[in-house]
Amino acid sequence: MRAGMRGQMVAGKRKGLRLAGLSLMALAQPGCVSLQQERLGRGEEPVLVGPAVRDNRTPMDGALACFADHLRARGGKPLVIAVGDVRDYTGKYTVNEGNAITQGGALMVSSALGKLRGAVRIAERFDPAIAERELAYADRRQLGDGKTHELPGPTGVQVVPWLPYFGGSITASDYYVVGGITELNYDIRSGGVELGVTSIGPRARTYTQSVAIDLRIIDTSSLLVVQTISLTKQFTGYETSFGLFRFFGSNLFDINIGAKGQEPLQLGIRTALEEAAMRLVGAVSDVDPDPCMTQATWLTPVPTAEVPGHSGPDLHSATESPLLIGASAINDHGSVDGDAVATDISILFDVGADDLTASSAPTLDQIASLVAHGPVYVSLVARDTEILDPEKRKTLTDRRIAAFTRALARRGIAASRISSIWRPDSADSSIQRVAAGLQRLVRLRVG
Numbered sequence: 001m002r003a004g005m006r007g008q009m010v011a012g013k014r015k016g017l018r019l020a021g022l023s024l025m026a027l028a029q030p031g032c033v034s035l036q037q038e039r040l041g042r043g044e045e046p047v048l049v050g051p052a053v054r055d056n057r058t059p060m061d062g063a064l065a066c067f068a069d070h071l072r073a074r075g076g077k078p079l080v081i082a083v084g085d086v087r088d089y090t091g092k093y094t095v096n097e098g099n100a101i102t103q104g105g106a107l108m109v110s111s112a113l114g115k116l117r118g119a120v121r122i123a124e125r126f127d128p129a130i131a132e133r134e135l136a137y138a139d140r141r142q143l144g145d146g147k148t149h150e151l152p153g154p155t156g157v158q159v160v161p162w163l164p165y166f167g168g169s170i171t172a173s174d175y176y177v178v179g180g181i182t183e184l185n186y187d188i189r190s191g192g193v194e195l196g197v198t199s200i201g202p203r204a205r206t207y208t209q210s211v212a213i214d215l216r217i218i219d220t221s222s223l224l225v226v227q228t229i230s231l232t233k234q235f236t237g238y239e240t241s242f243g244l245f246r247f248f249g250s251n252l253f254d255i256n257i258g259a260k261g262q263e264p265l266q267l268g269i270r271t272a273l274e275e276a277a278m279r280l281v282g283a284v285s286d287v288d289p290d291p292c293m294t295q296a297t298w299l300t301p302v303p304t305a306e307v308p309g310h311s312g313p314d315l316h317s318a319t320e321s322p323l324l325i326g327a328s329a330i331n332d333h334g335s336v337d338g339d340a341v342a343t344d345i346s347i348l349f350d351v352g353a354d355d356l357t358a359s360s361a362p363t364l365d366q367i368a369s370l371v372a373h374g375p376v377y378v379s380l381v382a383r384d385t386e387i388l389d390p391e392k393r394k395t396l397t398d399r400r401i402a403a404f405t406r407a408l409a410r411r412g413i414a415a416s417r418i419s420s421i422w423r424p425d426s427a428d429s430s431i432q433r434v435a436a437g438l439q440r441l442v443r444l445r446v447g
Helices: 002-027 061-074 105-114 129-139 265-285 290-295 358-373 390-409
Strands: 036-038 047-049 080-088 121-123 149-153 156-160 175-194 200-219 225-248 251-262 325-330 336-349 376-383 418-422 432-435 438-446
Touching: 061 265, 061 290, 061 376, 080 105, 105 121, 105 175, 105 265, 175 225, 175 265, 200 265, 225 265, 336 358, 336 438, 358 376, 358 390, 376 390, 390 418, 390 438
Parallel strands: 080 121, 080 175, 336 376
Antiparallel strands: 036 047, 149 156, 175 200, 200 225, 225 251, 325 336, 376 438, 418 438, 432 438
16 A cells, blocks of 8 residues: 555656656747857956837837928927926836836926937926026126136126126027826726636736826916826736646645736836827927828837747837848849849838938948848838938938948948939829838848
């Protein structure tokens, strides 16, 4: 009998170990996070290095670029807008995790105004401490700029080493924005299912929470509130798991495998603040922002595509990673040849800019590596809110091609290996859309 019990215990232990091994193998499958190590200095231990730094993009980027164009078309002197305190009024705080809501609401609103690219001017009022301190130095004749200055004096012109200040150098604001994040509602709706047999079984659930913001824009000269706005946004998350909790002989095995995810809370707040800022600026500038809301990518999602050699969907939008089309090539007429094998990669330029963004570096590296295996087709693209007459578009496209050519030259790809296979006619004022919110400017062949 003892031998039989010992056999059951051994069999149970082996079964438990097999389950544990299967659990570890599941964690090692593709889709789990992989990190690279890099030695940053001689003699140092390697450190984990993740993705490259990129521009902080949101679903509102296209709408803000469109609205900036409409503001410029309005003409006249740009409005001067300041940002005051945009606080977290929810009061949600935990000892372990700190504040649940970002404390940088004012900074997010300032960045939103900055995305209008000079269509409005931003007056610093949130932290003027340095400017006020330097004005105090100037008042005490302690502030200098390394030069001497001539000032009229009672006995004629006198030369002084300090920076003279006569007042009036600070530009007044026309309006300012204040407000805060006012709601954080946890678990406003949840649901799920759990099935267990002898403490073994799967579990899945979904949950939803929401936040709300309240902002207002105020006339600086009269302190009258011109417009108020209140926006809310929901966030949905999910959680799935498979658990094992039982004894095998004298050994207790507690194994859980699963995954969970949620739309980033702070990114959602930033997006809501950007939309609120755009609407408030529209209220004081008499420029309707609603036509530009079609450029928000949650309303017009950018399609994803398969990356050659990658088993799974590309989770990045075309605004921050190349649009790759595998197992096809584009002929000289711009159509797709199914028999050839090549890669079509899109390089995105900011509206009106002719320089490559820092986030393009990994894409350029990829192009340089793919050229060794065959031709690579590259489309230079921009937001479809960039509307120029044909001559200006041609000049800007030429500068963008030159920037792209210089970037590849630094990676060992000679300019002679880059040729244009399509670009619009010099008299064609239409735009060629390639994805939601994007237009193709030129198609190039590399290699």
